[in-house]
Amino acid sequence: MLYGRLDAARERAREVLREVYGRGGALGTRQAMVEREVRASEQARRLTQLDGVERGLCFGRIDEAGGRRTYIGRIGLRDDEHESVLIDWRAPAARPFYVATASDPGGLLRRRHLHTKDRLVVGLDDEVFDLERMSEGDRRTLVGEAALLAALRRGRTGRMGDVVATIQTEQDRVIRAGLQGALVVQGGPGTGKTVAALHRAAYLLYTHRDTLERRGVLVVGPNPMFLRYIGQVLPALGETQVVMSTVGELFPGVRAVAADGPAAAVVKGDVRMAEVVAEAVRERQRLPAGDLEVWLDGRLLRVPHAVCAALRERARAVRLPHNMARKLFVTELLKELALAEARAVEEALKLAEMEFEDPELAEPLDLERDLDEVDLALASARLWQEDPVRQAVEELWPELTPQRLIGELLASPETLWQVAPPGLDWQALVRPQDSPWTVGDVPLLDEAAELLGEDDSASRSASREAESAWEEQQRYAQEVLETTGLLEEGIFDRADVLADRHADAGADLSTADRAAADRQWAYGHVIVDEAQELSAMAWRTVMRRVPARSLTVVGDIAQTGSAAGARSWGEVLDPYLRGRWREERLLVNYRTPAEIMRVAADVLRAVDPSQSLPESVRDGEAEPRAVRTGLAGLPALVAEELREIGEGRLALLTPDARQAETAALFPGCDDLEAPVVVLTVTQCKGLEFDAVIVVDPQAILAQSPMGGQDLYVAVTRATRRLTVTHENGLPEVLAQLAKKSTL
Numbered sequence: 001m002l003y004g005r006l007d008a009a010r011e012r013a014r015e016v017l018r019e020v021y022g023r024g025g026a027l028g029t030r031q032a033m034v035e036r037e038v039r040a041s042e043q044a045r046r047l048t049q050l051d052g053v054e055r056g057l058c059f060g061r062i063d064e065a066g067g068r069r070t071y072i073g074r075i076g077l078r079d080d081e082h083e084s085v086l087i088d089w090r091a092p093a094a095r096p097f098y099v100a101t102a103s104d105p106g107g108l109l110r111r112r113h114l115h116t117k118d119r120l121v122v123g124l125d126d127e128v129f130d131l132e133r134m135s136e137g138d139r140r141t142l143v144g145e146a147a148l149l150a151a152l153r154r155g156r157t158g159r160m161g162d163v164v165a166t167i168q169t170e171q172d173r174v175i176r177a178g179l180q181g182a183l184v185v186q187g188g189p190g191t192g193k194t195v196a197a198l199h200r201a202a203y204l205l206y207t208h209r210d211t212l213e214r215r216g217v218l219v220v221g222p223n224p225m226f227l228r229y230i231g232q233v234l235p236a237l238g239e240t241q242v243v244m245s246t247v248g249e250l251f252p253g254v255r256a257v258a259a260d261g262p263a264a265a266v267v268k269g270d271v272r273m274a275e276v277v278a279e280a281v282r283e284r285q286r287l288p289a290g291d292l293e294v295w296l297d298g299r300l301l302r303v304p305h306a307v308c309a310a311l312r313e314r315a316r317a318v319r320l321p322h323n324m325a326r327k328l329f330v331t332e333l334l335k336e337l338a339l340a341e342a343r344a345v346e347e348a349l350k351l352a353e354m355e356f357e358d359p360e361l362a363e364p365l366d367l368e369r370d371l372d373e374v375d376l377a378l379a380s381a382r383l384w385q386e387d388p389v390r391q392a393v394e395e396l397w398p399e400l401t402p403q404r405l406i407g408e409l410l411a412s413p414e415t416l417w418q419v420a421p422p423g424l425d426w427q428a429l430v431r432p433q434d435s436p437w438t439v440g441d442v443p444l445l446d447e448a449a450e451l452l453g454e455d456d457s458a459s460r461s462a463s464r465e466a467e468s469a470w471e472e473q474q475r476y477a478q479e480v481l482e483t484t485g486l487l488e489e490g491i492f493d494r495a496d497v498l499a500d501r502h503a504d505a506g507a508d509l510s511t512a513d514r515a516a517a518d519r520q521w522a523y524g525h526v527i528v529d530e531a532q533e534l535s536a537m538a539w540r541t542v543m544r545r546v547p548a549r550s551l552t553v554v555g556d557i558a559q560t561g562s563a564a565g566a567r568s569w570g571e572v573l574d575p576y577l578r579g580r581w582r583e584e585r586l587l588v589n590y591r592t593p594a595e596i597m598r599v600a601a602d603v604l605r606a607v608d609p610s611q612s613l614p615e616s617v618r619d620g621e622a623e624p625r626a627v628r629t630g631l632a633g634l635p636a637l638v639a640e641e642l643r644e645i646g647e648g649r650l651a652l653l654t655p656d657a658r659q660a661e662t663a664a665l666f667p668g669c670d671d672l673e674a675p676v677v678v679l680t681v682t683q684c685k686g687l688e689f690d691a692v693i694v695v696d697p698q699a700i701l702a703q704s705p706m707g708g709q710d711l712y713v714a715v716t717r718a719t720r721r722l723t724v725t726h727e728n729g730l731p732e733v734l735a736q737l738a739k740k741s742t743l
């Protein structure tokens with residue numbers, strides 16, 4: 001019956017599309033065109049949404065004490081009488097499905113999970129909250145087996161799936177938390193932080209569509225691999241207005257993927273780098289060694305050192321970004337050069353006077369009196385065309401791009417030495433001029449962009465124009481809404497939303513496209529996943545993108561792998577939120593079987609004894625094991641593991657230095673969806689695989705100051721089987737594997 005409704009809704013959408021396009025040809029008035037455009041794009045969007053929910057359309061049912069039954073699904077559907085037959089999982093009416101517990105059933109008698117395959121119900125799971133109040137007939141319909149465990153046993157695909165059918169109460173609290181303020185979701189590996197965060201994005205977009213459609217939602221993830229892994233979840237939940245980005249992509253025009261070594265990462269992530277960048281900008285506002293001397297057409301124009309210093313002070317005092325203050329500096333300097341030129345001319349005249357001894361020429365030139373503003377302006381404009389003058393300005397106050405400032409700074413030990421505060425290990429930053437951008441450079445570029453400023457006079461006038469065009473669009477959209485009946489149909493309830501979607505400016509760009517291209521875009525909400533990896537400088541970059549501080553911060557302090565990452569949430573967030581953030585903890589591990597978590601527990605104890613281990617919900621099929629083998633033994637081991645997991649996927653997790661040689665053994669292993677992938681620990685952050693082989697744990701421990709955390713991440717990626725290989729013995733923290741294995 002529900003699929004019948006779905007088909008009918010699809011057919012309706014297709015019909016409208018056919019009708020709209022069928023009119024084709026002569027389009028008539030502009031209003032008719034807009035009307036057609038609006039209807040077509042709305043129906044196309046609806047159709048995509050309807051197609052996306054085919055699988056598992058309805059996955060739950062709740063029975064209330066009063067006899068009412070409600071079906072829960074991926075979208076809401078109504079019957080011909082407009083009665084609701086399926087409730088969208090994000091709607092308030094669906095909430096009891098997620099939050100009812102045995103101790104607090106919230107008026108529910110039963111929660112039923114439905115498993116479907118190709119439109120057929122293939123299994124049911126019931127949880128009964130109040131058997132006493134159930135009718136005899138209903139009792140006979142009860143069925144068992146937990147839906148969650150069934151969902152968790154499914155093989156992994158290389159892409160994260162949505163979990164709308166099995167969201168747990170603690171996750172539901174995270175998903176449905178209010179939009180305002182900052183929420184920290186702390187949880188161990190596999191506790192569903194990422195799925196909860198993505199479902200939260202879908203929930204917020206559904207619940208606060210007005211605000212978030214215009215401002216967009218930004219999801220920041222640790223690496224491109226991870227973004228590919230989670231990329232399908234939001235579209236499957238019907239959401240497309242989301243920008244996904246790594247920190248390395250937050251600065252438009254730069255796509256940084258390279259990582260810094262631990263020493264440089266620590267320094268670049270240090271919040272004192274904000275001072276370094278500010279000093280580097282000031283350092284480019286220079287004074288000449290003595291007086292400024294510019295030779296022009298055989299004449300020397302001299303501006304005294306003290307005057308240059310005064311000009312610099314005046315330009316700095318306006319407190320504008322460097323490139324804007326430069327205009328003031330240049331104007332004033334040109335005036336001084338014009339005066340200097342006039343003085344030089346006077347000198348020349350004096351010489352001529354001495355030569356001809358003509359008393360008529362004796363009257364000296366009074367510059368203040370003889371040169372008025374107009375003369376000065378004309379002289380300045382003429383001087384500005386002269387190369388020697390331009391060169392002098394370039395020396396004293398150059399126009400700078402963030403890329404140029406940071407690129408030149410990092411390539412200059414002298415400047416770094418000069419601008420770094422005492423105690424900062426600036427030597428770790430030095431590198432050749434044309435090095436590729438690293439992820440750690442991006443916050444420095446962003447910082448520089450703030451301090452340099454863009455010349456925004458053109459964009460300001462463009463934005464004034466855009467604003468009046470926007471008002472016009474909105475007036476027009478209001479008319480369209482009134483005359484087309486879209487208002488009554490509930491497709492749009494505000495003219496600005498309609499106008500935004502069809503605004504001429506930026507043609508076909510969605511909010512997400514516009515936001516991603518604009519460094520100064522203020523997002524409506526920002527979700528940071530694997531947030532423990534962000535440095536203090538990266539937080540400054542992220543916070544600039546969310547001035548309203550509406551944030552979800554998701555991570556696990558015990559998994560911090562970056563040497564510049566977080567040691568506590570308070571330390572990174574308090575500078576911006578002054579304690580005004582809430583923390584939710586997720587305590588159940590849905591990924592890793594108990595046997596593997598016992599191994600992880602030893603690693604965690606060594607890394608941070610204060611952190612608690614999440615509890616696994618299920619037991620695994622095999623004990624984790626250690627195998628003594630070098631590179632040559634890996635193919636046979638991989639073949640053996642693949643036989644064990646059947647359709648599933650396997651990852652070899654290696655120390656950074658061994659990735660290339662390991663990957664060479666397995667062609668095609670850089671595709672996340674291949675049956676075998678070879679990744680470094682940094683790349684495997686947030687991912688999971690049916691079987692994992694951790695190669696050379698000793699080298700993983702030794703490769704960075706955060707080696708212990710890295711090993712903890714590596715051993716918690718498997719959903720079914722864990723193998724550790726080594727050549728020269730296991731590290732102490734994995735001693736329990738040695739006891740169990742034949743080495």
Ligand SMILES: Nc1ncnc2c1ncn2[C@@H]1O[C@H](COP(=O)(O)OP(=O)(O)OP(=O)(O)O)[C@@H](O)[C@H]1O
Pocket residue numbers: 148151152161163166167168171187188189190191192193194195196556559590591685686687688716
């Ligand atoms: N309620 C749930 N129902 C079904 N599967 C779930 C549920 N919660 C989590 N999972 C599954 O558990 C696995 C781990 O989830 P996820 O990757 O979100 O954990 P995480 O806390 O982000 O882990 P990590 O810190 O290791 O990155 C995923 O396969 C996810 O689909």
